[in-house]
Amino acid sequence: MFTGLIEHMGTVSVIDQLDASESGGGGWSMTIADSASILGDCHIGDSICVNGCCLTVTEFDQDSFKVGLAPETLSRTNLGHLKVGSKVNLERAVAGHIRFGGHFVQGHIDDVVTVCSREEDGNSLRLLFKVPKGTEERPSLLPYIIPKGFIALDGASLTVTTVSDSEQTFGVMLIAHTQSKIDLANKPVGATVNVEVDMVGKYVEKSIAAAMGDLEGGDSPIKRLVERTVQEVLRKHNVIQ
Incomplete structure (x- = not known):
């Protein structure tokens, strides 16, 4: 989870479309330099938000870190269009003890x-x-x-x-x-x-859809109640028998 409060701007230093190293896994990887200020407490496997996308650290040193870019990430984001030298917004995953100043950001690009x-x-x-x-x-x-x-x-x-x-x-x-x-x-x-977008809106929409029985194969007490109410009103006005 992130807050959307950018901590630092790093610089893309390496883009490898077929990274055969152990930390690359044979796919796309990106190394981001000029990042010392956010790496003091870094560990392999940590999440860092890069231009809004939650990515996993696979390798790091004092100044830079490497992340992998899955096909889904490349299809959903603009990260595949970055070049060496591009600036990127960086934020570490939120810690439980800090003041929450932004909003709930998942790092899942829509x-x-x-x-x-x-x-x-x-x-x-x-x-x-x-x-x-x-x-x-x-x-x-x-x-x-x-x-x-x-x-x-x-x-x-x-x-x-x-x-x-x-x-x-x-x-x-x-x-x-x-x-x-x-x-x-x-x-x-x-x-x-x-x-x-704000995830609250998406949860509200799906909750309403479930309540109304609009999900796949769905039915619900609320939907049946609304249908009965409509039918009663129509009968009252002699629209249906």
């Missing part, structure tokens, strides 16, 4: 969105993002994005300022301090950003 506009507003920066159209395999994220709600963008916990369902966009504002601490402020129009 999809990527695209920066569609940048606008300075005083010393703040307004960013607008385009949300992909939903598919059966990957539904649209817009139902889970609400004004003043939480969202994690490249791992940073931010507040949603605007939402347009018709335009399929949402916006955030970065204060001056935030601009200096995360890489999002440097992304140009057209760049992709990892997004994780």
Whole structure:
């Protein structure tokens, strides 16, 4: 679990698409340098959030650490488009004794969105993002994005300022301090950003679906109650017998 409060920006130093080492496992791996400030208490197997994606440390030294990138990770995130020299937002898994200042971030990326506009507003920066159209395999994220709600963008916990369902966009504002601490402020129009919506909305939706019997093969007392109530109203008004 993470908070969405970025601790440090590291630098991608190695990308290996066929890492045959013991720590690479024969697949994609990425090494992130300039990370000494978050590695003082690191252990093999620890979770570090990289641009919002929860990844497992397979190797590390005083300044850098290596993580593996599974096919699912590459298909869901923008990590496969990073290059050597790219800056990435980093956060260690939250410890139980610290103050919780962001929101509950799982590090499980839902999809990527695209920066569609940048606008300075005083010393703040307004960013607008385009949300992909939903598919059966990957539904649209817009139902889970609400004004003043939480969202994690490249791992940073931010507040949603605007939402347009018709335009399929949402916006955030970065204060001056935030601009200096995360890489999002440097992304140009057209760049992709990892997004994780607030998990509370997803749990509420599934709970309601289960209560209404809308899950596969589902039925429920609430659904039957609603159906009986509707039928009684229709009979009362002589719509049905």
